[in-house]
Amino acid sequence: MNIRPFHIGMDEMYQALLLFWIPVSVMPLGLWIFLSSSDSKSKTFGKVLAFVGFTMVCLSPWTAPSSPSSAAGHLLGAIIGPIVLILIGLYLVSFSGNVPVGKLPRSDRRLGVLMILTGFIWLVGMHWWILTPQLAKDDVNPYWYVFWPTVLILTASLSSFSAIALLTIGVERRKESNSLFMLSGLSFLLLLLGLNVDGPLITAELFREHLWLAVADLAGLLVGSLLSILVFAIVIFVYERNLPPPLTIHAPSKEELQQVADVVSIHIGGEQE
Numbered sequence: 001m002n003i004r005p006f007h008i009g010m011d012e013m014y015q016a017l018l019l020f021w022i023p024v025s026v027m028p029l030g031l032w033i034f035l036s037s038s039d040s041k042s043k044t045f046g047k048v049l050a051f052v053g054f055t056m057v058c059l060s061p062w063t064a065p066s067s068p069s070s071a072a073g074h075l076l077g078a079i080i081g082p083i084v085l086i087l088i089g090l091y092l093v094s095f096s097g098n099v100p101v102g103k104l105p106r107s108d109r110r111l112g113v114l115m116i117l118t119g120f121i122w123l124v125g126m127h128w129w130i131l132t133p134q135l136a137k138d139d140v141n142p143y144w145y146v147f148w149p150t151v152l153i154l155t156a157s158l159s160s161f162s163a164i165a166l167l168t169i170g171v172e173r174r175k176e177s178n179s180l181f182m183l184s185g186l187s188f189l190l191l192l193l194g195l196n197v198d199g200p201l202i203t204a205e206l207f208r209e210h211l212w213l214a215v216a217d218l219a220g221l222l223v224g225s226l227l228s229i230l231v232f233a234i235v236i237f238v239y240e241r242n243l244p245p246p247l248t249i250h251a252p253s254k255e256e257l258q259q260v261a262d263v264v265s266i267h268i269g270g271e272q273e
Helices: 012-036 040-058 070-095 108-128 142-169 174-196 204-241 254-267
Strands: 134-136
Touching: 012 040, 012 070, 040 070, 070 108, 070 142, 108 142, 108 174, 142 174, 142 204, 174 204
Parallel strands: none
Antiparallel strands: none
């Protein structure tokens, strides 16, 4: 998909601000209005606002080509199809199984599996076929180099972790865990193929380079998350340890006990009860 930008008589900075960065900020604003409002009109306004922002971001390679960040909008528009298919498929597979609430017909499971496979094959075709997102002829979207290795690593890791968790704490989840192990194995196989087989526009050497960068990014994110949790736990521990001991009160005197007994005798045990 080659980019032929629109010619707009506007300064490049203002063009990027109005046609990319403002729509980017409008999307979470619309989602916040939709999720936090109870009024139907406000919910509709939030959905429309988020949709307009999302559409403008996807069109940013044509409307704001001077902004390097508009390549993110180009990638978003390229992957929205397979991602939506995979998400809908996961929903159908999840709620057509053994769930107590919102159970879907059993026939939806096959449709969900088909949609997941279609979306996954679509993404695979973006690496080893002609579907690779291109800003211009033979100019691959730079964000694709980051997106695809990261997706494969996360899919392989999270699927394995989820499968082990199902076997450990789940009840009668052997079938689901086997499916997750298969998904993890497929992702790992695609990683190996990417490391050794060239695509039409992406070489194995280039994929290998970005794969290690993605591993470093994910490892840094994991270590940073663990450190933040550790620091938070240490702060809570130190704060609670430095709190003064709770104040104790003296035992009630005989006069106080007698007063309580008199009040209780007035309100309990009457004939009206």
